[in-house]
Amino acid sequence: MRSHIISALLMILLITVFLSGCGKNEKVITSFDDAKQAKIGVMTGTTGETIAARRFPKAEVKSFDDIMDAVAAMKSGQLDAIVTSYPLAIQVSKKNQELSRLPEPLDNEDTAVAIKKGNYELLAAVNRIITELKSDGTLVSMKSRWFKEDLSPYQEPEILLPKAGKVLTIGVSATREPFSFVDKDGRVTGHDGELARIIGLKLKRPVEFSNMKFMALIPALQSGKVDLIVTGMTATDERKKKIDFTQPYFANAQVMLVKKARGGKSASGTTNSPSLTSSLVNSFRSNIIQEKRYLLLWDGLKTTVAISILATIFGTLLGSLICFLRMSANSFLNIPAKIYIAILRGTPVLVFLMLIFYVVFASVNISPVLVAVIAFGMNFAAYSAEIFRTGIEGVDKGQTEAGIAMGFSKIKTFIHIVLPQTVRRILPVYKGEFISLVKMTSIVGYIAVQDLTKASDIIRSRTFDAFFPLVMVAILYFLISWVLMQSLEYLEWRTDPKSKRRKVASA
Amino acid sequence: MIQVEHLSKKFGELVVLKDITIEIRTGEVIAIIGPSGTGKSTFLRCLNLLDQPSGGSITIDGVNILDAKTDVPKIRQKMNMVFQSFNLFSHLSVLENLTLSPIKLLGMSKKAAEVKALELLKLVGLAEKACNYPDELSGGQKQRVAIARCLAMDPEIILFDEPTSALDPTMVSEVLSVIRRLARDGMTMAIVTHEMDFARDVANRVLYMDEGLIYEEGTPQQIFENPQKEKTRAFINRVRSFNYQIRSPDYDLYAMNAEIEIFCEKQILPKKTRYNLLLLVEELLLICNPRLSTEILDLTIAYSEKKETLEVVFESSGDALDPFDKNLQPDELGLNIIKNLANNMEYQRVNNKNRVTLMMKKTS
Numbered sequence: 001m002r003s004h005i006i007s008a009l010l011m012i013l014l015i016t017v018f019l020s021g022c023g024k025n026e027k028v029i030t031s032f033d034d035a036k037q038a039k040i041g042v043m044t045g046t047t048g049e050t051i052a053a054r055r056f057p058k059a060e061v062k063s064f065d066d067i068m069d070a071v072a073a074m075k076s077g078q079l080d081a082i083v084t085s086y087p088l089a090i091q092v093s094k095k096n097q098e099l100s101r102l103p104e105p106l107d108n109e110d111t112a113v114a115i116k117k118g119n120y121e122l123l124a125a126v127n128r129i130i131t132e133l134k135s136d137g138t139l140v141s142m143k144s145r146w147f148k149e150d151l152s153p154y155q156e157p158e159i160l161l162p163k164a165g166k167v168l169t170i171g172v173s174a175t176r177e178p179f180s181f182v183d184k185d186g187r188v189t190g191h192d193g194e195l196a197r198i199i200g201l202k203l204k205r206p207v208e209f210s211n212m213k214f215m216a217l218i219p220a221l222q223s224g225k226v227d228l229i230v231t232g233m234t235a236t237d238e239r240k241k242k243i244d245f246t247q248p249y250f251a252n253a254q255v256m257l258v259k260k261a262r263g264g265k266s267a268s269g270t271t272n273s274p275s276l277t278s279s280l281v282n283s284f285r286s287n288i289i290q291e292k293r294y295l296l297l298w299d300g301l302k303t304t305v306a307i308s309i310l311a312t313i314f315g316t317l318l319g320s321l322i323c324f325l326r327m328s329a330n331s332f333l334n335i336p337a338k339i340y341i342a343i344l345r346g347t348p349v350l351v352f353l354m355l356i357f358y359v360v361f362a363s364v365n366i367s368p369v370l371v372a373v374i375a376f377g378m379n380f381a382a383y384s385a386e387i388f389r390t391g392i393e394g395v396d397k398g399q400t401e402a403g404i405a406m407g408f409s410k411i412k413t414f415i416h417i418v419l420p421q422t423v424r425r426i427l428p429v430y431k432g433e434f435i436s437l438v439k440m441t442s443i444v445g446y447i448a449v450q451d452l453t454k455a456s457d458i459i460r461s462r463t464f465d466a467f468f469p470l471v472m473v474a475i476l477y478f479l480i481s482w483v484l485m486q487s488l489e490y491l492e493w494r495t496d497p498k499s500k501r502r503k504v505a506s507a
Numbered sequence: 508m509i510q511v512e513h514l515s516k517k518f519g520e521l522v523v524l525k526d527i528t529i530e531i532r533t534g535e536v537i538a539i540i541g542p543s544g545t546g547k548s549t550f551l552r553c554l555n556l557l558d559q560p561s562g563g564s565i566t567i568d569g570v571n572i573l574d575a576k577t578d579v580p581k582i583r584q585k586m587n588m589v590f591q592s593f594n595l596f597s598h599l600s601v602l603e604n605l606t607l608s609p610i611k612l613l614g615m616s617k618k619a620a621e622v623k624a625l626e627l628l629k630l631v632g633l634a635e636k637a638c639n640y641p642d643e644l645s646g647g648q649k650q651r652v653a654i655a656r657c658l659a660m661d662p663e664i665i666l667f668d669e670p671t672s673a674l675d676p677t678m679v680s681e682v683l684s685v686i687r688r689l690a691r692d693g694m695t696m697a698i699v700t701h702e703m704d705f706a707r708d709v710a711n712r713v714l715y716m717d718e719g720l721i722y723e724e725g726t727p728q729q730i731f732e733n734p735q736k737e738k739t740r741a742f743i744n745r746v747r748s749f750n751y752q753i754r755s756p757d758y759d760l761y762a763m764n765a766e767i768e769i770f771c772e773k774q775i776l777p778k779k780t781r782y783n784l785l786l787l788v789e790e791l792l793l794i795c796n797p798r799l800s801t802e803i804l805d806l807t808i809a810y811s812e813k814k815e816t817l818e819v820v821f822e823s824s825g826d827a828l829d830p831f832d833k834n835l836q837p838d839e840l841g842l843n844i845i846k847n848l849a850n851n852m853e854y855q856r857v858n859n860k861n862r863v864t865l866m867m868k869k870t871s
Contacts, residue, residue, distance in 0.1 A: 396592075396594070396597075398590060398592050398593075398594035399594060399596060399597070401557060401590070401594060402588075402590060402594035402595075402596070403596075404557065404580075404583070405555055405557060405583060405587065405588040405590075406583065406584070406587060406608045406612070406656075406657075406660065407580045407581065407582075407583040407584030407585075407587075407608065407612055407660070408580065408608070408611070408612065409580050412611065416607060416611060417596055417598075420598045421596075421597060421598045424598065497598050497599065497600065497640060498640060
């Protein structure tokens with residue numbers, strides 16, 4: 001058994017290594033003219049996206065959720081250029097020797113703090129704070145400390161926030177070093193992290209960060225899940241229709257990130273490529289050991305397992321109820337159940353998850369983990385209800401009749417006779433459904449839950465290494481599924497009546 | 508013990524039981540026989556309310572079980588049922604099948620229930636299968652376990668719903684002998700069965716059901732040796748019949764012959780018999796031919812599986828006329844052929860009709 005797993009993991013590793021070596025067609029861009037027909041990567045929902053489309057109408061523009069995904073794509077030859085903001089671009093070129101940015105900016109955009117429309121009091125207060133920070137030189141000092149071209153450690157002043165008071169929730173997409181990112185202690189930091197803390201200090205309110213996908217930030221602000229967005233967001237006209245912005249705190253240039261020409265100045269970096277083992281060791285060190293990133297993974301893993309198990313329990317209970325309603329002869333009960341099943345099975349889980357978080361529980365202060373458990377549980381219930389129904393209907397009617405004829409009530413017949421046979425029947429399908437639930441939970445990053453996938457996103461945003469964290473997370477998901485599968489298989493074995501006798505026989 | 512009065516049962520438009528009135532007394536063994544689809548099983552299932560009756564009343568030990576206040580599960584504990592398809596609980600071992608209801612329903616201790624179950628398994632000859640699961644038993648063994656499972660609840664009556672119909676012929680007798688033994692021990696039983704010989708020697712009373720009614724009822728001797736009613740007789744003798752109507756002298760002989768052949772094939776009659784039968788019918792029709800232009804002639808061929816007899820009946824309206832009257836025939840050839848093939852040639856005048864009955868000779 002164990003050797004099977006090891007060989008399976010090796011296969012995954014080899015295939016990935018092989019695939020990552022494919023698809024390299026070099027196109028070197030040295031000016032905006034070269035980029036006219038290039039493949040350009042942008043971040044979904046950022047100004048870079050609109051600029052790229054406007055400036056390079058003939059180019060192939062591809063949208064990515066996060067900068068590290070785009071960098072990984074460029075490294076594997078799927079992109080020729082990336083349009084992103086200046087601070088991100090220096091960060092990327094700092095950590096990726098083969099990439100550089102074109103000196104000329106594409107556009108200058110104002111970065112500002114976003115606030116829900118109508119919240120004039122807070123808007124005025126934050127505006128006042130930014131004016132203050134501008135005049136006393138804090139912003140200039142922050143800029144020099146965070147947006148620097150070398151790899152020396154960041155210098156961050158300690159800000160002592162008040163412990164009590166109304167919590168100020170800050171929406172961030174902390175995969176954007178140096179604007180906002182997660183440091184080795186798992187706290188959100190960066191230029192905007194510091195800014196958010198300063199705002200909290202001046203407002204005399206404790207600060208909490210809600211780390212989510214960039215595109216989920218505005219819905220979160222609108223629904224009141226967060227009070228402010230401080231994460232290098234550009235104040236575009238389109239966004240201004242939905243939310244308010246303070247005065248800009250940073251003039252953000254959009255620049256183009258390109259690959260350096262081969263054989264040129266940076267030839268030294270590419271000629272003597274390190275061996276596979278030493279690069280794996282390096283990757284392991286930078287992705288796992290450095291800044292104690294394994295802790296991040298460990299926390300993510302715990303969250304993933306917790307959501308999976310709780311959602312399964314909740315979904316199984318709810319599914320039993322739905323199944324009961326669905327099997328009722330009364331159409332007042334079975335029609336709602338049918339509708340529930342049809343809707344839940346016909347909606348993508350991600351959409352459903354975001355609907356629950358940003359619409360249903362918009363004005364309720366509820367833990368995103370709980371929301372994830374509810375959403376996945378409801379989805380799981382729809383599937384498990386149908387699984388239960390087929391299982392129950394699959395038990396021969398004669399079994400029920402025999403029970404009733406013996407003098408069992410309907411309920412007792414179900415408990416003692418139908419249910420044990422149903423459980424044994426449905427377990428194989430149920431197991432599969434459970435495993436797909438475990439994997440489905442990888443989308444909870446959209447509602448600011450830090451699970452295993454999100455942990456790998458955070459690591460990738462710091463190291464810009466696509467291969468290692470992704471393969472590792474794949475392996476971790478596989479292991480979680482495998483361990484949980486074993487426990488269900490044990491249950492399957494236990495419910496097989498003949499196992500009892502085998503046990504006696506082998507004892 | 509059980510009084511059934513004017514019981515009726517409809518499934519939607521379909522009336523299965525019309526009006527059933529009967530009393531079952533303690534210690535009686537009642538065999539219920541009759542053709543398929545006449546409501547025998549439905550009657551049995553109405554007795555323990557597996558099927559809810561549409562009308563009438565059922566009283567058990569003075570309690571009307573159709574009353575909404577009656578604790579039906581409690582009553583069912585006293586009248587267990589053996590099914591055609593065994594219905595052993597497939598997730599439980601043979602022993603657990605027997606102990607489940609005494610433990611859960613009678614509150615018996617596990618130990619006591621197991622001791623009793625093993626005793627009952629010995630009674631049906633399956634003690635060594637106690638730890639096996641139902642899918643490891645043969646049909647006959649399953650049914651014996653099912654009977655033992657009923658006995659585990661100490662029932663006052665056991666209802667058997669075609670207990671041997673799903674069994675291999677080789678396994679029927681092992682199940683029947685267990686039931687015979689229960690009958691000897693004085694167990695009250697109602698048995699729906701197609702095993703006539705078994706019904707005859709195990710039952711005190713036989714009910715012949717047909718058309719949703721108890722068509723005829725009596726001791727086994729009355730029903731099996733001297734049934735009073737036509738349908739009972741046909742059923743007991745396992746008579747199958749074939750009808751053909753001839754309306755003109757230009758009838759289609761070949762079509763008729765083909766139908767007779769199909770009938771014969773279904774009854775698995777030997778080729779020789781088939782040939783003789785066709786010859787006999789043809790000769791009879793030749794004799795009757797002059798009258799076909801004015802009269803309608805009904806031909807009936809009846810085969811009794813039990814007696815292994817083949818009866819041919821001709822019925823025609825019109826004036827009294829004996830076709831066997833030698834004076835009416837141009838020659839004696841046809842009559843001789845007929846005499847050769849059949850015995851018991853009879854002419855009767857019934858209900859203003861001429862009826863000729865012949866019994867085919869057995870072909871050796």
